[in-house]
Amino acid sequence: MSHGRAPGSGPGPLVATTRAELDAALRGWDASRAPGARRAVVMTMGALHDGHLELVRRAREQAGPGGQVVVTIFVNPLQFGAGEDLERYPRDLAGDVALLAGVGTDLVFAPDGDGVYPGGEPVVRVSAGAVGEVLEGAHRPGHFDGMLTVVLKLMHLTRPDVALFGRKDAQQLIAVRRMVHDLDVAVDVVGVPTVRDEDGLALSSRNAYLSPAERADALALSAALRVGADAGALGAGPTGVIRAAAGMLNASPGVVVDYLALVDPADAAELASDATGPALLLVAARVGSTRLIDNMAVDLRAMAPTPGGKARPAARPGGTS
Numbered sequence: 001m002s003h004g005r006a007p008g009s010g011p012g013p014l015v016a017t018t019r020a021e022l023d024a025a026l027r028g029w030d031a032s033r034a035p036g037a038r039r040a041v042v043m044t045m046g047a048l049h050d051g052h053l054e055l056v057r058r059a060r061e062q063a064g065p066g067g068q069v070v071v072t073i074f075v076n077p078l079q080f081g082a083g084e085d086l087e088r089y090p091r092d093l094a095g096d097v098a099l100l101a102g103v104g105t106d107l108v109f110a111p112d113g114d115g116v117y118p119g120g121e122p123v124v125r126v127s128a129g130a131v132g133e134v135l136e137g138a139h140r141p142g143h144f145d146g147m148l149t150v151v152l153k154l155m156h157l158t159r160p161d162v163a164l165f166g167r168k169d170a171q172q173l174i175a176v177r178r179m180v181h182d183l184d185v186a187v188d189v190v191g192v193p194t195v196r197d198e199d200g201l202a203l204s205s206r207n208a209y210l211s212p213a214e215r216a217d218a219l220a221l222s223a224a225l226r227v228g229a230d231a232g233a234l235g236a237g238p239t240g241v242i243r244a245a246a247g248m249l250n251a252s253p254g255v256v257v258d259y260l261a262l263v264d265p266a267d268a269a270e271l272a273s274d275a276t277g278p279a280l281l282l283v284a285a286r287v288g289s290t291r292l293i294d295n296m297a298v299d300l301r302a303m304a305p306t307p308g309g310k311a312r313p314a315a316r317p318g319g320t321s
Contacts, residue, residue, distance in 0.1 A: 016109050017115065033066075034065070037064055038062065039067065042059050042072070045205075055164050059162075060104035073108060074109075075089050081140050126148040127145055135284070144172070148175055148179050160187055163190070167191045177189050200222040201222060202294045210288065214287045218255070218292055220285075232300045233298075237273065237275075237303075239273055241281060260283050264280070268280075
């Protein structure tokens with residue numbers, strides 16, 4: 001077991017690379033846990049950026065005074081499909097630990113493959129069910145099964161009170177929440193808003209693969225989501241939301257869309273054409289050789305008739321139109 005250290009920041013987090021080291025660190029904290037203190041975990045595959053660091057900052061808040069923040073770093077082979085970027089996925093443990101030292105991390109668990117899957121890949125795995133068969137699941141078969149399998153294992157190994165996940169990976173968050181509910185896992189799951197660069201691009205480790213021209217093209221994703229959300233707020237309905245967002249994406253020839261969908265934020269199910277209320281607009285697209293995903297909450301407002309016979313967006317309770 002070792003201590004990471006960021007330049008000028010003082011002692012860094014404790015770094016455990018084996019199950020035994022992790023267990024010793026957790027037991028040591030448990031023995032002196034203060035009333036109300038919680039263990040919060042953030043699960044990552046490394047190559048950390050400010051989106052990850054925001055998760056850790058929120059974890060520090062969730063843990064409370066005297067709480068413990070654990071960050072896991074593990075590139076999970078089960079969630080990479082054939083032809084995906086497992087081998088070229090960036091890895092920089094020393095750099096990641098240095099970043100984590102500045103945001104209140106107490107413990108980093110960075111195991112190798114045997115540390116997570118002793119004896120090789122597991123025979124028994126978690127199934128994402130219907131949530132894992134649509135959208136990302138349809139384009140990346142088995143991805144959510146592999147993700148949920150490692151998330152459940154890491155929850156068992158780190159024994160958290162609360163686990164934090166980014167809303168950028170919306171379908172992942174939906175699947176984790178469903179797993180925790182359906183399998184009675186005693187962990188609170190907290191979603192943290194997407195962190196974006198000033199130009200609107202959602203932060204992602206894969207943004208590093210974009211050339212300057214490709215990055216400019218990639219801005220069409222967030223722009224399309226904003227246009228779709230605006231259409232929903234104006235009462236355009238699900239069909240109008242998709243039409244508005246698709247128009248923005250089609251105007252950018254450098255973007256090849258895998259899917260654009262408006263779904264129920266609780267289970268990723270497709271919405272009826274007359275649906276109103278909360279919805280989630282998701283997009284996945286390729287820009288050059290890089291595949292990006294993004295999403296945005298949409299408030300589908302119903303159209304109410306005006307005295308003159310024209311429709312206008314219906315006001316939400318306590319609000320205005």
